[in-house]
Amino acid sequence: MSPDSQRGRPGPGTEASRFALEVSGVTKRYGSQAAVDDVSFALEPGTFLTMLGPSGSGKTTTLSMIAGFTQQDQGTITVAGRDISAVPPHQRGIGVVFQNYALFPHLSVEQNVAFPLEMQGVRRREALAKAREALEMVELGTRAGSKPRELSGGQQQRVALARAVVFEPPLLLMDEPLGALDKRLRTQMQIEIMRISRKLGSTVVYVTHDQEEALVMSDLIAVYNNGAIEQLGTSRELYETPRTRFVADFIGESVLLPCVAEPDGSCHGLGWHGTLPKRAELREGRGVLVLRPEDLTIAPDDATGGAAGAANSIAGTVADVIYVGSALISLVRTDDGAELEVRTPRSEAALAVRGGDRVRVHWRPEHAVVVPEDERATRGGEEELATRQLLAPGR
Numbered sequence: 001m002s003p004d005s006q007r008g009r010p011g012p013g014t015e016a017s018r019f020a021l022e023v024s025g026v027t028k029r030y031g032s033q034a035a036v037d038d039v040s041f042a043l044e045p046g047t048f049l050t051m052l053g054p055s056g057s058g059k060t061t062t063l064s065m066i067a068g069f070t071q072q073d074q075g076t077i078t079v080a081g082r083d084i085s086a087v088p089p090h091q092r093g094i095g096v097v098f099q100n101y102a103l104f105p106h107l108s109v110e111q112n113v114a115f116p117l118e119m120q121g122v123r124r125r126e127a128l129a130k131a132r133e134a135l136e137m138v139e140l141g142t143r144a145g146s147k148p149r150e151l152s153g154g155q156q157q158r159v160a161l162a163r164a165v166v167f168e169p170p171l172l173l174m175d176e177p178l179g180a181l182d183k184r185l186r187t188q189m190q191i192e193i194m195r196i197s198r199k200l201g202s203t204v205v206y207v208t209h210d211q212e213e214a215l216v217m218s219d220l221i222a223v224y225n226n227g228a229i230e231q232l233g234t235s236r237e238l239y240e241t242p243r244t245r246f247v248a249d250f251i252g253e254s255v256l257l258p259c260v261a262e263p264d265g266s267c268h269g270l271g272w273h274g275t276l277p278k279r280a281e282l283r284e285g286r287g288v289l290v291l292r293p294e295d296l297t298i299a300p301d302d303a304t305g306g307a308a309g310a311a312n313s314i315a316g317t318v319a320d321v322i323y324v325g326s327a328l329i330s331l332v333r334t335d336d337g338a339e340l341e342v343r344t345p346r347s348e349a350a351l352a353v354r355g356g357d358r359v360r361v362h363w364r365p366e367h368a369v370v371v372p373e374d375e376r377a378t379r380g381g382e383e384e385l386a387t388r389q390l391l392a393p394g395r
């Protein structure tokens with residue numbers, strides 16, 4: 001477990017109930033495979049956490065254990081300081097919106113929304129009145145008497161959202177709730193979900209595949225990989241200071257250059273040398289220099305700095321230039337075969353280069369991060385070869 005995944009956990013003797021949700025050392029195995037492997041995090045009330053990661057990395061299983069649909073093999077889950085591990089789902093007081101958590105087709109929209117309240121023993125009249133309020137909140141007040149099949153996909157999702165928030169749950173779990181919607185409706189619903197969760201002051205755990213959605217909506221993002229949280233932080237922390245190569249690659253566009261960090265504070269790679277960035281996860285040995293395309297600048301290669309070139313830069317040939325409206329993307333192929341993407345704002349387009357130009361791509365060490373090499377990524381393949389060449393004396 002990375003120290004990051006423990007973020008916000010209370011220390012021994014600290015009052016646990018200051019957290020709306022605390023997941024501690026939770027593991028779920030299917031056969032010999034761990035779907036979720038020793039996951040821990042704690043959320044202050046009102047936090048919006050998004051779980052982001054590739055398919056099969058354990059996001060839904062984590063959510064399902066919090067909801068109570070799946071029983072963990074190890075670890076504890078507490079909601080507002082109360083261990084809910086043995087509490088059945090409907091008694092957990094958690095609002096749930098799962099993509100496949102369908103509405104009841106034979107009930108009207110308002111009866112669907114009133115259902116969780118009636119399950120809690122609230123009288124029918126009161127439950128229906130509250131259901132109508134929740135439907136107003138998602139702007140479906142006029143469709144209370146409709147059957148779900150008479151509504152569009154987006155409207156049905158909004159009913160599901162109303163049903164999840166009708167009892168004003170302090171904790172709301174959402175698994176790809178907008179997965180089936182088109183882009184326009186998705187954006188509208190993202191705003192709706194943020195508005196409603198803020199209004200209710202709910203703590204939200206949200207699962208999505210869409211990193212843009214995660215960056216826009218979340219206070220915190222947990223990046224999942226292979227059943228574990230690889231890094232947990234704000235959007236900005238994940239983008240600007242990824243701790244691992246996986247996170248650097250997964251969040252936003254990145255340029256990754258294999259490198260060797262030296263104890264004297266320098267680092268070098270194939271065809272370049274420079275200063276070891278302060279934000280280096282390792283001070284010595286093999287790693288990967290992480291750069292963001294918008295932090296790179298491009299200039300004609302005038303061979304400054306002699307044959308080895310200027311520090312913190314690499315020479316190459318422009319393979320392509322793509323106009324994307326707000327910026328120009330230059331794809332540069334280095335002499336050692338690495339591909340670099342350089343993003344130049346449109347306002348600086350005078351600096352633009354053309355395909356076939358010899359150029360030098362520069363970066364500032366304060367914009368770079370060095371992360372450890374990912375063993376999985378370097379097992380076999382070209383990259384291992386590149387790293388071996390990098391370490392070979394005489395190059």
Ligand SMILES: Nc1ncnc2c1ncn2[C@@H]1O[C@H](COP(=O)(O)OP(=O)(O)OP(=O)(O)O)[C@@H](O)[C@H]1O
Nearest residue numbers: 030034035036053054055056057058059060061062
């Ligand atoms: N009921 C089950 N039986 C066996 N294996 C399961 C079961 N549920 C999940 N798994 C396995 O656990 C792993 C994690 O699955 P999970 O659904 O949590 O991933 P996910 O990150 O939510 O993926 P996706 O984004 O595709 O929904 C996967 O390898 C999956 O095959």
